[in-house]
Amino acid sequence: MNIKVAIQGIKGSFHEEAAYKYFGDQIETVECESFKKMCELLKQGKVDYIVMAIENSIAGSLLPNYNLLRDYRFPIVGEVYLHIKLHLMALPDVTLQDIKFVESHPIALQQCNDYLEENPQFKVTEAEDTAASARKVSELQLKDTAAIAPQLAAKLYGLEIVERRIETNKKNYTRFLILTSKPEERGKVNKASLSFQTGNGVGSLSTVLQCFAEQNINLSKIQSMPVLGKRNEYDFYVDVEWKDQADYDAAIRRVLKHTSNFNIMGEYMKNEKV
Numbered sequence: 639m640n641i642k643v644a645i646q647g648i649k650g651s652f653h654e655e656a657a658y659k660y661f662g663d664q665i666e667t668v669e670c671e672s673f674k675k676m677c678e679l680l681k682q683g684k685v686d687y688i689v690m691a692i693e694n695s696i697a698g699s700l701l702p703n704y705n706l707l708r709d710y711r712f713p714i715v716g717e718v719y720l721h722i723k724l725h726l727m728a729l730p731d732v733t734l735q736d737i738k739f740v741e742s743h744p745i746a747l748q749q750c751n752d753y754l755e756e757n758p759q760f761k762v763t764e765a766e767d768t769a770a771s772a773r774k775v776s777e778l779q780l781k782d783t784a785a786i787a788p789q790l791a792a793k794l795y796g797l798e799i800v801e802r803r804i805e806t807n808k809k810n811y812t813r814f815l816i817l818t819s820k821p822e823e824r825g826k827v828n829k830a831s832l833s834f835q836t837g838n839g840v841g842s843l844s845t846v847l848q849c850f851a852e853q854n855i856n857l858s859k860i861q862s863m864p865v866l867g868k869r870n871e872y873d874f875y876v877d878v879e880w881k882d883q884a885d886y887d888a889a890i891r892r893v894l895k896h897t898s899n900f901n902i903m904g905e906y907m908k909n910e911k912v
């Protein structure tokens with residue numbers, strides 16, 4: 639039986655591409671209209687894994703997804719990066735001058751901010767995902783609307799590319815996390831995603847970061863999110879990488895002494911290939 643992987647969006651979305659890149663093409667992808675819907679399907683045991691975008695090199699962190707990670711507590715078992723190439727696409731024979739409306743996923747829109755600012759004649763609206771905006775233009779035969787979506791979506795939904803590569807920076811990458819609900823047999827790991835709180839005092843975060851540095855652990859990302867209802871208190875989310883497992887184990891023992899609500903969200907193999 640094929641493994642089932644929930645993706646945010648429909649066929650042709652970047653989440654689907656990320657799922658195939660990580661798992662290979664022998665999987666069944668399950669379309670979801672939101673990130674929360676993916677989490678619900680995993681919680682109900684209707685899928686085996688979910689693929690969740692967490693950060694883009696132009697738009698930054700997808701902050702609401704940190705709250706989903708906190709609330710659902712699914713273990714992170716892997717990561718995958720995609721090079722995101724965005725195109726403006728419309729029905730065949732539609733020209734740039736015909737386009738009045740532009741639709742796409744909000745994060746994809748942010749990645750094209752410069753292009754959209756240069757083209758203030760477009761009225762921009764947010765859609766559930768890039769591919770869904772392409773499908774809508776096609777299904778409703780919208781002659782005045784373009785979608786911002788990947789090339790695969792143009793092919794799947796019969797659109798033509800009017801403007802190619804409209805992302806603000808051509809080195810545009812999105813990192814996706816792979817989450818599951820069942821504990822997995824763990825092989826070799828060299829990266830972890832952790833969360834913790836520190837006191838609101840002089841040097842408290844710096845003390846924790848020092849523990850990593852002194853144990854030769856590389857910090858590849860740090861993100862803070864406010865603790866609900868508590869002013870000046872934050873959850874810190876960090877990604878760390880190591881060469882020697884003993885260094886990591888020692889760092890964790892030390893960090894535990896300086897943090898509260900410490901949580902290992904996942905330990906997995908670093909996978910930064912694009």
Ligand SMILES: O=C(O)C(=O)C[C@]1(C(=O)O)C=C[C@@H](O)C=C1
Pocket residue numbers: 646647650651652653654691694700722743745746766767768769812
């Ligand atoms: O709309 C899509 O195609 C998606 O897969 C969503 C998404 C995102 O959530 O960031 C994925 C990658 C790109 O950064 C743009 C949009």
